Amino acid sequence: MSSVPRQTSLHQLNASLEAAMNVSEGTVTSQLRATSRTYFYFTTATLALCLIFTLATIMVLVVQKKEPIPQPSDSFRLVGGNCSLDFLSILKKPLGTESSAYLQVSKPINSSKLTWNKDGILNGFRYHDGDLIIQSPGLYIIYCQLQFSVPSCPNNTIDLKLELLINNQTKKQALVTVCESKTRTKKIYTNLSQFFLEDLDVNNTVSIKVEEFQYVDTNTFPLESVLAAFKYSNLTD
Numbered sequence: 001m002s003s004v005p006r007q008t009s010l011h012q013l014n015a016s017l018e019a020a021m022n023v024s025e026g027t028v029t030s031q032l033r034a035t036s037r038t039y040f041y042f043t044t045a046t047l048a049l050c051l052i053f054t055l056a057t058i059m060v061l062v063v064q065k066k067e068p069i070p071q072p073s074d075s076f077r078l079v080g081g082n083c084s085l086d087f088l089s090i091l092k093k094p095l096g097t098e099s100s101a102y103l104q105v106s107k108p109i110n111s112s113k114l115t116w117n118k119d120g121i122l123n124g125f126r127y128h129d130g131d132l133i134i135q136s137p138g139l140y141i142i143y144c145q146l147q148f149s150v151p152s153c154p155n156n157t158i159d160l161k162l163e164l165l166i167n168n169q170t171k172k173q174a175l176v177t178v179c180e181s182k183t184r185t186k187k188i189y190t191n192l193s194q195f196f197l198e199d200l201d202v203n204n205t206v207s208i209k210v211e212e213f214q215y216v217d218t219n220t221f222p223l224e225s226v227l228a229a230f231k232y233s234n235l236t237d
Helices: 003-066 083-091
Strands: 100-104 121-123 125-128 131-134 138-152 158-166 169-178 186-200 205-211 226-233
Touching (some): 138 158, 205 226
Antiparallel strands (some): 100 226, 125 131, 131 205, 138 186, 138 226, 158 169
C-alpha cells in the first residue's frame, strides 16, 4: 500500500525536475540569442560610423586639393628695429645679384679701421682703403662678423668692440668684455657680428672699426672674419 504513493511522488519529482531543466535551457538559449543580437547591432553600428568617417575624410581631402593655394605677395614691408622680422621678410623675397660683396679681413692688422682682401666677391661695389663704395642707390643689407683671440688675460678686463660705419659715422655697434675673472685665463676665443639694413646712395661708404684690434684673429680662423653686403631692392617697399 505504501509503495504506490512513493512511486507517485517520485514520478512527480522527476517531472518537476525535467520541467525545470527545460525552462533553464530555454532561458539560457534566449539570453544567448539576445546577447548575439546585441553584439551584431553594436558591430554593425561601429562599422557604419567608421565608413562614414572615412568617406567624410576623403571628401575633405578632395575639396582641399581642388582649392587654389594662396600665393605670397610680391611686397614684403620691412618693420625696422627688429632684425628677426626683417630677416624673415628678406627670406620671403628672391634676392638679385646686381650688387654683392663678400670680403675677408686682410693682415697684418695694424689699425682700428680694418682693411679687406680684394680677391673676394666684389660685384657692383668699389673698394678703396677699407671702404666698400656704393655704385647704385637702393636698400642694402650689410653684415660683418669678426673672430677674436686673446692669448692670455692681463690683470684688467678687455673690451672688444665692433663698429659698423656708413660715411665714417657709426651706425651699429657690438661689444663683449672678456677676462673678467681674477683667474688668469689662456686662449679666449669669441666673435662679434652686426647686421645693418638701410637705403644707401651712390658713393656712400661702408667700413668697419674695432677696439683692441690686435686681438682680431687672422691665424686660427682666418676665413671667419668677413664683411658682406648686397642690394636688397632698388626702392623700399
